[in-house]
Amino acid sequence: xxxxxxxxxxxxPDLRTAVRAAMALASVSxxxxxxxxxxxxxxxxxxxxxxxxxxxxxxxxxxxxxxxRILTDWVWDPLTMRxxxxxxxxxxxxxxxAWWTALWLVVTVALSTGVQQTMKAVVGRExxxxxxxxxxxxxxxxxxxxxxxxxxxxxxLLWLLHHHGAPRALFRTAVAVAVVSVAxxxxxxxxxxxxxxxxxxxxxxxxxAVVALAVAAHKRRHP
Numbered sequence: 001x002x003x004x005x006x007x008x009x010x011x012x013p014d015l016r017t018a019v020r021a022a023m024a025l026a027s028v029s030x031x032x033x034x035x036x037x038x039x040x041x042x043x044x045x046x047x048x049x050x051x052x053x054x055x056x057x058x059x060x061x062x063x064x065x066x067x068x069r070i071l072t073d074w075v076w077d078p079l080t081m082r083x084x085x086x087x088x089x090x091x092x093x094x095x096x097x098a099w100w101t102a103l104w105l106v107v108t109v110a111l112s113t114g115v116q117q118t119m120k121a122v123v124g125r126e127x128x129x130x131x132x133x134x135x136x137x138x139x140x141x142x143x144x145x146x147x148x149x150x151x152x153x154x155x156x157l158l159w160l161l162h163h164h165g166a167p168r169a170l171f172r173t174a175v176a177v178a179v180v181s182v183a184x185x186x187x188x189x190x191x192x193x194x195x196x197x198x199x200x201x202x203x204x205x206x207x208x209a210v211v212a213l214a215v216a217a218h219k220r221r222h223p
Contacts, residue, residue, distance in 0.1 A: 015219040022212035029205040036142055036198055037123055047196040051128050055193045058134050065134050068188040076185035078149040085109050085153050088160075100221065105156060108214040112152040115206065116145050128193050137194035143202035144195045147186045151207025154178040159215055 035043045058065045074080065089105055092098040120140040127141040139145075158178050161171050186200035 015216055018212050018216035018219055022209050022216060025205055025209035025212055029202060029209055032198060032202050032205065033119070033123065033142070036125060036202070043198060047198055050197045051190060051193065054191050055128070055130055055134070058191050058193060059132055065192065068191050069135055072146060072185060072188040072192065076146060076150055076181055076188070078145055081149045081153040082109065085157075088157060101160070101218070104214065104218055104221075105160075108156060108210065108217075109149075109152060112148065112207065112210045115210065116143060116148050116203075119143055119206070120145075125196075125199070128196060130193050133193060135192035135194055141195055141199045143206050144186065144189050144199040145203065146189055147182070147195075147200045147203030148207040148210075149203075150182050150185045151204050152210050154181060155208065155211035156214060159211065163218075 058068075085105060089102045092102040092105070117139075120142065123142045124140050125142040127137060155178070158171075158174055161174055166174070182204065186204065189195040189200055190197050
């Protein structure tokens with residue numbers, strides 16, 4: 001992929017579009033947060049129904065459950081996502097001396113982690129509690145850290161590829177990998193019984209909002 005200058009402004013999305021997308025995603029995220037915090041009946045009932053069905057299957061199918069544990073603990077784990085982000089940051093700095101874009105990436109991922117942990121502490125939602133658990137997790141449930149981290153990191157990297165005119169085949173492959181990863185990590189968290197479905201949806205929405213805000217910030221810096 002030819003990148004004449006990583007901090008140059010080739011083909012960025014429109015700033016207003018990014019801001020509007022961020023506002024829309026943040027609004028939907030806030031609505032979901034309110035419904036979860038208020039323990040609105042229909043949302044909680046749907047969470048319980050889906051989670052019970054998934055957990056029952058997870059207990060019965062130990063092979064698939066073990067594969068889900070490997071994927072969620074090693075492939076799509078937040079630490080793996082941050083290592084991937086670090087590798088990209090080093091590549092940007094060493095090969096292209098793109099200090100501002102590298103810093104933008106680091107700050108966005110760090111702020112995303114801060115937002116995630118703050119919301120967990122504020123909402124304080126309990127994780128599902130099963131008499132026969134197939135996995136375990138710590139801290140509060142909402143939003144899913146796995147889902148949010150994957151959405152933020154892979155979303156930012158996809159935008160960078162698009163922003164700098166990656167070859168079509170490469171970009172399409174990256175999109176496919178990102179979609180499978182973001183969707184897959186959400187499914188594994190519910191399947192393993194460590195998150196309610198709305199935790200995952202909340203992570204996706206918040207992660208997408210962070211990406212949209214970061215894109216708007218980058219666009220503002222390089223109009």
